Amino acid sequence: MDSPFLFVDDIETAGKRCLVRLDLNVPLVDGVVGDDTRIRRVLPGLEALCSAGARVIIMTHLGRPKGRHVSEMSVTPVADRLASLIGRPVPVVSDITGQQAVDAVAGMQDGDVLMVENLRFHAGEEANDVAFAATLAALGDVYVGDAFSCTHRAHASVEALPRMMPIVAAGRALGDELSALHRALAAPERPLGAVVGGAKVSTKLSVLENLVKRVDVLVLGGGMANTFLLADGYDIGASLVEADMTETASGIVRTANDHGCRLILPHDFCVAKALASDVDTRIAKTGDVRVDDMILDAGPESAATAIAVLSDCRTIVWNGPMGAFEFPPFDAATNALAQAVAARSKNDGVMSVAGGGDTLAALANAGVSDDISCISTAGGAFLEWLEGRTLPGVEALRRA
Structure with missing residues (x-):
C-alpha cells in the first residue's frame, strides 16, 4: 500500500530551495547550546540534503518570546553549534520577512545552509497566520517537515506553510517516527x-x-x-x-x-x-x-x-x-x-x-x-x- 506521505529521500532536491522545519528548541547556557541532542538527531537528514545539492533553509523556534524580538532567544548559538557539527557555515538571517531574507536566499549555492531567525519573534507564527506563512513560502521551492515534536501545534511554519507549497515531504527523522508510530x-x-x-x-x-x-x-x-x-x-x-x-x-x-x-x-x-x-x-x-x-x-x-x-x-x-x-x-x-x-x-x-x-x-x-x-x-x-x-x-x- 502506498504511503500517504512523500519522503524527502524520494524527491529531487538538487538546486532546489528547501525550507526545512526543524525543532531546534535546545537549552542555552550563557549563550551556548547546553544540550545538542536535538541538533544531532537531524544531522543525517541535513547532510543528505547538502550532499544532494539542495539549498537548505532551516526554520525553527526557540523558547517563548511571544511575538517579540528577545535577543537572548536568538537562534545564533544554535546555528553556531550546527555549523561546527555539519562542517560548513550556517549564517543567520535576522529579518526573515524583508529583503534581507530574499537576498540571502538568492545568493545561496547548491549545498549551502542558512538559518532564519527565531520564528516565534513573529506573532504570525503561533497565530498560524496565512500572510506570514506566504512570506516564508516565497523563499522556497520545497517544504521538508522534520519536527514531529511540533506537529501537534497548528502554527504557521507547521500547518499553513506546507499547505501552500508545491512540493511537501517528510524529513528523515520525522519519516522514521511516522513509520514507527x-x-x-x-x-x-x-x-x-x-x-x-x-x-x-x-x-x-x-x-x-x-x-x-x-x-x-x-x-x-x-x-x-x-x-x-x-x-x-x-x-x-x-x-x-x-x-x-x-x-x-x-x-x-x-x-x-x-x-x-x-x-x-x-x-x-x-x-x-x-x-x-x-x-x-x-x-x-x-x-x-x-x-x-x-x-x-x-x-x-x-x-x-x-x-x-x-x-x-x-x-x-x-x-x-x-x-x-x-x-x-x-x-x-x-x-x-x-x-x-x-x-x-x-x-x-x-x-x-x-x-x-x-x-x-x-x-x-x-x-x-x-x-x-x-x-x-x-x-x-x-x-x-x-x-x-x-x-x-x-x-x-x-x-x-
Whole structure:
C-alpha cells in the first residue's frame, strides 16, 4: 500500500530551495547550546540534503518570546553549534520577512545552509497566520517537515506553510517516527501491549480511554495505579492518589473489559514513609499497605507479572515510569521492565515505541535507550498521538 506521505529521500532536491522545519528548541547556557541532542538527531537528514545539492533553509523556534524580538532567544548559538557539527557555515538571517531574507536566499549555492531567525519573534507564527506563512513560502521551492515534536501545534511554519507549497515531504527523522508510530498503533503486529505510568489519571485520561480500545494488554504503574487500586477498594495508605477520579478509573476498567483488553495493576509494592533515596523500605502486598505507607514503586512480583504478560506481545508502546525512578531504589520495577522490553526488541525483533520526557529519562536510567526500536523525543505530540488525535503538522504533509 502506498504511503500517504512523500519522503524527502524520494524527491529531487538538487538546486532546489528547501525550507526545512526543524525543532531546534535546545537549552542555552550563557549563550551556548547546553544540550545538542536535538541538533544531532537531524544531522543525517541535513547532510543528505547538502550532499544532494539542495539549498537548505532551516526554520525553527526557540523558547517563548511571544511575538517579540528577545535577543537572548536568538537562534545564533544554535546555528553556531550546527555549523561546527555539519562542517560548513550556517549564517543567520535576522529579518526573515524583508529583503534581507530574499537576498540571502538568492545568493545561496547548491549545498549551502542558512538559518532564519527565531520564528516565534513573529506573532504570525503561533497565530498560524496565512500572510506570514506566504512570506516564508516565497523563499522556497520545497517544504521538508522534520519536527514531529511540533506537529501537534497548528502554527504557521507547521500547518499553513506546507499547505501552500508545491512540493511537501517528510524529513528523515520525522519519516522514521511516522513509520514507527504507524506500525505501533495503526497497523501493529499483535499481540499489542502498552505500558502507561506517571502520577495522575487526569493527565492521561484520553490516552487511557483510547488505548484500552486498541491494545490487547495494558500495564499500569506509577501514582495513577493507586487511583485504580483505591477504586477497587484497596487501602493505599499515604500514597499519591486522585480520590475524585475513582469513578473514572472504574469506567476505564469497564471499557477495557468490553474491548477485550487485559488490564494489569501492581499487586505488591515498594513502600516507604517518605520519598527519598535514603529511607527504609519494605515490600507490601495488596491489603498489607499501612496507613502511613507511601507506594513509591511496583514490587518485584508485579514487575515479574508485567514482564510475563508482555512476553507474548509483538508490539509494545510505553509512556510513563512504574515508580519514582528518580529516587533509587524506587527505580527497580521500571528498570526490570525496561530491560525486558529492550531485550525482546534487540533479540526477538519486537517493535517497541517509547515517548515522553519522564519515559526517556527512565529508559536512560535503565541503560536501554539504544535497544528500544523507536524513541520519540516529542512530548505533547506523542501524547496526542496516543490519544488518537489528529496532528495538524502531520495532516499538512499528507499527499493531496
